[in-house]
Amino acid sequence: LVARMRPFGTTIFAEMSALAVRTGAVNLGQGFPDTDGPPEMLAAAAEALRTGQNQYPPGPGIPALRTAVAAHQRRFWGLEYDPDGEVVVTAGATEAIAAAILALCEPGDEVVCFEPYYDSYAASIALAGAVRRPVTLRPADSGRYAFDPAALRAAFGPRTRLVLLNSPHNPTGKVFTPAELTMIAELCQEHDAYAVTDEVYEHLVFTDADAPHVPLATLPGMRERTLRISSAGKTFSCTGWKVGWASGPASLVSALLRVKQFLTFVNAAPLQPAVAAALALPDDYYTGFRDGLQRQRDQLTAGLLDAGFGVLAPEGTYFVTADVTPLGGRDGVEFCLALPERCGVVAVPTQVFYDDVEAGRRLVRFAFCKRPEVLAEAVTRLRGLP
Ligand code: PMP
Numbered sequence: 001l002v003a004r005m006r007p008f009g010t011t012i013f014a015e016m017s018a019l020a021v022r023t024g025a026v027n028l029g030q031g032f033p034d035t036d037g038p039p040e041m042l043a044a045a046a047e048a049l050r051t052g053q054n055q056y057p058p059g060p061g062i063p064a065l066r067t068a069v070a071a072h073q074r075r076f077w078g079l080e081y082d083p084d085g086e087v088v089v090t091a092g093a094t095e096a097i098a099a100a101i102l103a104l105c106e107p108g109d110e111v112v113c114f115e116p117y118y119d120s121y122a123a124s125i126a127l128a129g130a131v132r133r134p135v136t137l138r139p140a141d142s143g144r145y146a147f148d149p150a151a152l153r154a155a156f157g158p159r160t161r162l163v164l165l166n167s168p169h170n171p172t173g174k175v176f177t178p179a180e181l182t183m184i185a186e187l188c189q190e191h192d193a194y195a196v197t198d199e200v201y202e203h204l205v206f207t208d209a210d211a212p213h214v215p216l217a218t219l220p221g222m223r224e225r226t227l228r229i230s231s232a233g234k235t236f237s238c239t240g241w242k243v244g245w246a247s248g249p250a251s252l253v254s255a256l257l258r259v260k261q262f263l264t265f266v267n268a269a270p271l272q273p274a275v276a277a278a279l280a281l282p283d284d285y286y287t288g289f290r291d292g293l294q295r296q297r298d299q300l301t302a303g304l305l306d307a308g309f310g311v312l313a314p315e316g317t318y319f320v321t322a323d324v325t326p327l328g329g330r331d332g333v334e335f336c337l338a339l340p341e342r343c344g345v346v347a348v349p350t351q352v353f354y355d356d357v358e359a360g361r362r363l364v365r366f367a368f369c370k371r372p373e374v375l376a377e378a379v380t381r382l383r384g385l386p
């Protein structure tokens with residue numbers, strides 16, 4: 001194995017899901033829903049399979065899906081992208097993130113990101129030979145996660161090539177505020193850096209969040225330097241389909257496509273018309289989806305508080321982070337490894353998403369994208385923690 005990949009072991013998600021299977025625990029680790037997405041989408045996929053849409057689709061994705069992606073961004077965010085040249089379909093957001101970094105970063109270039117970061121970020125940056133410059137999100141007095149603006153400014157420098165921003169943010173559930181986004185946008189422009197935005201939770205901002213979701217690309221001067229990435233997995237509860245996309249100015253999208261064509265060439269033909277159909281669903285679908293997850297968030301958050309955890313209320317995503325200190329825990333990894341034996345529940349230690357391990361030492365992440373009865377069972381087990 002090449003040196004730059006040696007620091008990366010098996011992903012924490014695979015490890016913790018395997019632990020859940022081995023111990024028969026309730027799996028609130030890896031973030032995947034336990035119900036299927038909209039029936040219209042499933043029917044469209046079955047229809048495409050039956051009607052011979054089973055060969056290589058066009059490299060950038062089928063026109064119907066690129067058109068649907070562009071229409072969706074106009075409808076929800078007022079962003080205009082040309083489906084021919086400014087949108088590309090990828091194997092999930094994961095491939096789009098990797099291809100974007102590989103396309104834009106020379107070895108030694110720096111990528112500003114926020115920690116805790118989604119695990120593929122560090123690996124994609126390493127694959128490109130680039131260097132990550134993390135800015136730490138910490139629980140603040142507001143009860144939300146926040147960063148020090150001076151630390152953000154200090155992370156930018158002459159080698160900064162891009163900022164990689166995930167909002168709504170996994171694992172913290174933070175939604176970056178317009179003021180924070182403005183700060184990021186100004187620094188990007190000051191340093192002539194690109195932005196790659198991971199917005200897979202764009203439709204999961206809860207009604208009591210401090211601010212709505214604002215795509216960074218909508219800020220002045222940002223559309224022309226931003227690759228905006230999302231995926232069907234979260235919004236349509238089909239994480240196993242791995243259909244994602246990137247949009248941006250043609251120069252950035254064609255750079256990404258140049259790399260993507262040699263990673264996967266093209267992606268799942270029969271799933272593309274189905275995702276196109278899902279993106280066109282009426283607003284009711286999107287609000288119903290969010291409201292359901294918000295109720296699940298409330299259920300799990302209340303249960304965790306009841307069980308004695310220190311809970312940091314998430315404003316969005318599938319996840320809630322909790323401090324194990326009130327339960328006598330000192331280390332999230334130790335806590336999560338022992339949890340299945342202690343009470344039959346699996347969670348993910350968030351310290352593995354930090355370079356500054358101390359900052360995340362006592363934090364663990366629970367996924368609430370599960371049926372209410374599953375969450376209720378998990379809460380019962382957690383309340384019985386010895
Ligand atoms: N980014 C974030 C923040 C995620 O939580 C995930 C996990 N779904 C991904 C990217 C990967 O998305 P996909 O499964 O579409 O590759």
Ligand code: GLN
Pocket residue numbers: 011013014029030031032170
């Ligand atoms: N995005 C999901 C999570 O954060 C799952 C990711 C994965 O399994 N690679 O849990």
